[in-house]
Amino acid sequence: MPELPEVETVRRGLEPSLLGRRIKDVILRRPDLRSAFPKNFRQEISGQKVMKLERRGKYILAVLENGEGFGLHLGMSGRIKIQELSRDQDFGLHDHVIFVMEDGVKIIFNDPRRFGQLFKIGPHWDSEKPFAKMGPEPLGKNFLKTGFGVKLKNKKAPIKTALLDQNIVAGVGNIYACEALFDAGISPLKKAGAVSSTQTEKLVRAIQSVLNKAIKVGGSTLRDHRKTNGEMGYFQHYFSVYDREGKACPGCDCNIAKTGGIRRVVQAGRSTFYCPRKQK
Template identity: 40%
Template structure:
């Protein structure tokens, strides 16, 4: 599933080809995504110019003078740019939507599992039902140790579950939660309300660090990370614990352990991340 760094990398990649471009044509080959693609979307965006290309959580937001096109990549979705001289390239089976610019460049939406979404809204984006409940962006100044401490309170919820809750903070996916907890010396099952302020400061700093590092490794244009098969490669992740259960901890050589939390894999070092009573 594309996580926040992949979505942000996609935003950075498509922006140069979309910003201040006028949409010439919309081709919808498969309207049945997680929610149906609006039947009148062509009337909403064709002949109109894209003024902003932003991101909120995992939603890509293409802002027009009146209204916002919302794109979510779901479980398996991706966006790629076909430059004008290659825009004749035939669509593959799962290439569901093309947004063709007057420049001749095409933004192509690919989604084998069709759990993504392409939606339109004319209300203020911060009020949209899919956006309004979201917590702060993890890389913003709103996400601080003090903020996280308030959300932890005296809660018995496992800290990993808390930081993966999009109502608390957006975009901390499973990989990044595992990595940030390891770097902070916090056990994934530690009750949120028992973590001391100094460790919460480490945790917020490390969440920002692992996400920012992943974004920086992701390239700056889609041509940097879209393979010939149309599947985004994003970047080679350099991971300390995720996917390494049974291997030695890179810090202390202890065998890394794996548990299941909310049907997700949690990998940790029992020595570097002791569970404290």
């Protein structure tokens, strides 16, 4: 489900219940998701207070008072639900992990497809496993100057495929890659290395703009994504190209019967949507 805007929406939704609060207990209702849960996870996390709640790419990181912490990734279908003051001990289908807070609030990690992750992090998580080589934060201050342009220049893959590479830019997934390329007027088929510096600057602005707009409305809900209070995001209503094959491109007033409208192709096994007239 989640790309950067959805993950950021979830992180913000978690803040009131998690940040500065103490975790009383962790209930693991199965031994693993994508990978096995860390040994002694429950013992090591229980009793700790959450000092920081951060996001890096599509990951949410909780730093605890002992300097250790944990990370989670929502995979394709992960959701976080917050249950206030419920004595109900019956959990729903696919409610795999439950953080029970000191004040009785339950934070539930639900994930039907089980592509999600839950893992431990150390004080220097930033230089560890998935984060060490991860690309820059697109909403960070110096996104363009943090090597994004250079990384693109060295890529032979199409620009769309490059945008999905978390080592080039963190947090962009299929939806926002398509939308950003449309906004920037760049064909997804163009080789990353052939994108000019002017186009790269335009792309940077387009990525930031589309991500910020999506965050503002709670992300995109296609099927699974929900805010922590259960509400849907509604950026899907603003899609220009994603999931709009054959429909009119906003900005093209051409005859759809002749042009076929928005086109869908498959790149690196993923659907790409674009307007061949607006994106060169």
